[in-house]
Structures are given as C-alpha cells and as structure tokens.
Amino acid sequence: MVTHSAAGGVAGVRSPVRTAALVVSVVFLLVGVAGFIPGITTNYSDLTFAGHHSDAQLLGVFQVSVLHNIVHVLFGVAGLLLARTAPGARNFLIGGGAVYLVLWLYGLVIGQNSAANFVPVNTADDWLHFFLGVGMIALGLLTSRRAAPAR
Incomplete structure (x- = not known):
C-alpha cells in the first residue's frame, strides 16, 4: 500500500520538484556566501x-555587491x-x-554605469539571469508534471 504525504508526494519519497528546488536553493546559498569570500570574489x-x-566580481566574472x-x-533561504x-x-x-527573467530584461535596459544599476549587474550577470530564469521555469514545469493515469 502506498501512502501519500501532505507535502504532495509518496510518504518517505521526495518528489522531483522538491529535489530540484532544494538543489537550486543550495546553489543560491553557496553563491551568496561565496560572494563574501576573498579569492573566490576578485x-x-x-x-x-x-x-x-x-x-568586486564573483569568480572574476559576475559583478557583485553586498546587496547582491x-x-x-x-x-536560497526562501527556496x-x-x-x-x-x-x-x-x-x-x-x-x-520569472523574477530572473525580469532581472535579465532589467539588466538589458539599464545602463551598466547608471544609478539604476543598484544590484549591480554586468553583461555576464544578465545572461546568467536569462539562463537561470529559463532553467528554473523548465525545472518547475518538467519536474512537477504528473504522469498520465494507466488505463
């Protein structure tokens, strides 16, 4: 007998969407902490x-600030x-x-030397935000699809 949990899956088994969200969340936490480590952040x-x-640039590529x-x-914590x-x-x-896709568009529209670039972002950040946005949406949709019932 299979029991279902209130968390939206089979009891004792983490659903693929939950696993994907946990992995993405941990990556965000690690990136956020890495931004405060000299050497990893040039x-x-x-x-x-x-x-x-x-x-300051995370991995010498992505512009970061304390706020970023x-x-x-x-x-990561929210995730x-x-x-x-x-x-x-x-x-x-x-x-x-969706938030990351909006941030991608924002980065494309504002000037990098503009006061509106308060996050801050550079071209590498912009394209990373695009791929994160598309990837996260794809993970959310693909890992939460329900299999068609067997007939």
Whole structure:
C-alpha cells in the first residue's frame, strides 16, 4: 500500500520538484556566501554595499555587491522553505525563474554605469539571469508534471 504525504508526494519519497528546488536553493546559498569570500570574489576590497561602483566580481566574472550577495542568500533561504512542499517548490522554481527573467530584461535596459544599476549587474550577470530564469521555469514545469493515469 502506498501512502501519500501532505507535502504532495509518496510518504518517505521526495518528489522531483522538491529535489530540484532544494538543489537550486543550495546553489543560491553557496553563491551568496561565496560572494563574501576573498579569492573566490576578485577585487574583494572594491566590494560596496550596492550600486554599479562595486568592482568586486564573483569568480572574476559576475559583478557583485553586498546587496547582491544578500539577495542570493535570501533567495536560497526562501527556496529551502518553499521546497518543503511540492506546490511550494514548484512556485519557487517557476516564480523565481520569472523574477530572473525580469532581472535579465532589467539588466538589458539599464545602463551598466547608471544609478539604476543598484544590484549591480554586468553583461555576464544578465545572461546568467536569462539562463537561470529559463532553467528554473523548465525545472518547475518538467519536474512537477504528473504522469498520465494507466488505463
């Protein structure tokens, strides 16, 4: 006999959507913490709280600031909390993916040296946000699909 849990799956078995959300959440947490580690973040002494004047770069590629790192950590924590249920995990992946697509568009529209670039983002960040958005939405949709009932 198979029992179903209130979390949206078979008791004792984590659903694929929950696993995907947990993995994505842990990656965001790790990236957020890595942004505060000199060496992993180049030009660490140029790390500012916010704004395009932060010349710190995660892995020497992605422009970061204290605010940018905090947002990654908070996004990871939110994902961990939402991944406790299948519907929450799906919402995190699809909703978070949509947020990242909006952030991608925002990065394309604003000037990198503009005061509006408060996060801050550079071209590498913009395209990473695009792939994160598409990937998260795809994970949310594909891992939460229900199999058609057998006839």
